[in-house]
Amino acid sequence: MATFTVSSGTINSLTRTLPLTKNTKPHSLFSLSISLTLKASKFTLRASSMSYDKQLAAAKKAASLAARLCQKVQKALLQADVQSKSDKSPVTVADYGSQAVVSVVLQKELDSASFSLVAEEDSGDLRKEEGKETLQRIMKLVNETLTSDETYGNAPLSEEDVLAAIDSGRSVGGPSGQHWVLDPIDGTKGFVRGDQYAIALALLDEGKAVLGVLACPNLPLSSVASHNPQDPQEKVGCLFYAQVGSGTYMQSLDGSTPIKVHVTDLDNPEEAAFFESFEAAHSLHDLSSSIAKKLGVRAPPVRIDSQAKYGALSRGDGAIYLRFPHKGYREKIWDHAAGYLVVAEAGGVVSDAAGNPLDFSRGRYLDLHEGIIVTNQKLMPALLKAVKESLNEKASSL
Ligand SMILES: Nc1ncnc2c1ncn2[C@@H]1O[C@H](COP(=O)(O)OS(=O)(=O)O)[C@@H](OP(=O)(O)O)[C@H]1O
Numbered sequence: 080m081a082t083f084t085v086s087s088g089t090i091n092s093l094t095r096t097l098p099l100t101k102n103t104k105p106h107s108l109f110s111l112s113i114s115l116t117l118k119a120s121k122f123t124l125r126a127s128s129m130s131y132d133k134q135l136a137a138a139k140k141a142a143s144l145a146a147r148l149c150q151k152v153q154k155a156l157l158q159a160d161v162q163s164k165s166d167k168s169p170v171t172v173a174d175y176g177s178q179a180v181v182s183v184v185l186q187k188e189l190d191s192a193s194f195s196l197v198a199e200e201d202s203g204d205l206r207k208e209e210g211k212e213t214l215q216r217i218m219k220l221v222n223e224t225l226t227s228d229e230t231y232g233n234a235p236l237s238e239e240d241v242l243a244a245i246d247s248g249r250s251v252g253g254p255s256g257q258h259w260v261l262d263p264i265d266g267t268k269g270f271v272r273g274d275q276y277a278i279a280l281a282l283l284d285e286g287k288a289v290l291g292v293l294a295c296p297n298l299p300l301s302s303v304a305s306h307n308p309q310d311p312q313e314k315v316g317c318l319f320y321a322q323v324g325s326g327t328y329m330q331s332l333d334g335s336t337p338i339k340v341h342v343t344d345l346d347n348p349e350e351a352a353f354f355e356s357f358e359a360a361h362s363l364h365d366l367s368s369s370i371a372k373k374l375g376v377r378a379p380p381v382r383i384d385s386q387a388k389y390g391a392l393s394r395g396d397g398a399i400y401l402r403f404p405h406k407g408y409r410e411k412i413w414d415h416a417a418g419y420l421v422v423a424e425a426g427g428v429v430s431d432a433a434g435n436p437l438d439f440s441r442g443r444y445l446d447l448h449e450g451i452i453v454t455n456q457k458l459m460p461a462l463l464k465a466v467k468e469s470l471n472e473k474a475s476s477l
């Protein structure tokens with residue numbers, strides 16, 4: 080026989096929320112609370128074994144179409160296409176176009192009534208007089224991309240539709256309900272240079288990442304380690320995806336059979352290759368060099384842009400990713416949510432510099448201790464020790 084525990088807290092909270100009269104008998108309260116507790120536990124069971132297959136299919140489609148748009152723009156990118164945002168970071172027609180495509184595809188494929196999107200870009204600059212021409216180009220790109228997928232037919236979006244699709248990304252996220260999290264181009268500086276970038280899309284459910292999709296159009300299908308940019312035969316364009324509890328898979332962006340990927344099982348830090356940001360302005364290279372030295376890492380750092388680092392790590396191209404932004408920088412959830420799940424489901428560990436898990440439930444920002452470190456289970460204890468020592472040395476040298 081099943082047994083149930085009914086806490087006095089449950090009864091107390093029931094007495095606060097139910098219309099009880101002074102004639103309500105204790106035993107009727109008791110059976111009522113059992114039935115509500117049962118309903119709650121059924122819900123918990125359903126939530127933990129819930130499948131996000133439909134959302135995953137929509138997310139893969141959205142990220143792949145957005146990648147198609149970005150590839151087209153990157154091939155023909157002119158310096159005039161790159162604009163500066165108020166924080167001086169670059170933004171291109173492809174950042175806006177990618178965000179519009181993902182938003183439109185997710186809303187067409189899924190229930191648009193409950194749609195919530197936390198995304199990097201907004202339409203502020205495009206609504207200004209000087210943004211008119213850029214908006215025209217974005218609208219054309221978005222329409223060409225959507226009609227290249229036969230399921231979307233030929234109903235072009237207006238300028239207003241495109242602006243609204245971009246602005247659907249203004250959600251503040253938070254700990255309850257479901258929220259999509261999007262970086263339409265992560266690594267815009269890499270994108271402009273012709274290097275690595277990623278379209279990064281995640282789904283949060285009750286504050287936890289449950290889906291992660293990374294489209295990395297310039298990432299080699301083999302390995303970053305054996306990458307030869309001069310080789311015209313080398314195939315590039317990877318799509319990584321992970322559903323909570325189901326592992327991480329990778330396929331080519333043009334649709335090969337997915338393969339399950341796993342982080343390296345290396346346990347000797349001396350043999351570990353480590354990733355860090357390409358841009359020294361985004362992460363303290365001196366600090367990672369000091370950490371690598373303490374671990375005895377022999378190889379030089381592998382510097383690549385964007386969450387492509389999480390993708391590469393999830394398939395064992397490297398063993399460690401170190402990210403230590405300069406003082407005062409606040410990380411955003413769209414820079415890590417998809418990459419986090421891709422690595423976690425591949426058996427890796429992602430934490431802040433003190434070993435705390437990342438918390439995506441606090442809105443648009445990630446508040447964390449010092450930086451982000453990523454590796455496998457075996458190397459994490461040694462990495463945490465080296466990070467702690469290096470941070471202490473840095474603090475005492477100030
Ligand atoms: N000052 C500073 N410090 C730390 N991080 C910053 C900073 N400025 C920007 N960003 C964010 O870095 C995102 C790019 O990711 P990476 O740093 O991993 O790639 S890169 O090699 O530096 O390009 C980049 O993402 P995108 O804006 O989507 O390209 C930014 O969100």
Ligand SMILES: [Mg+2]
Pocket residue numbers: 168169199267
């Ligand atoms: Mg940006």
Ligand SMILES: [Mg+2]
Pocket residue numbers: 262264265266413414
């Ligand atoms: Mg980013």
Ligand SMILES: [Mg+2]
Pocket residue numbers: 174199262263264265266267
């Ligand atoms: Mg971006």
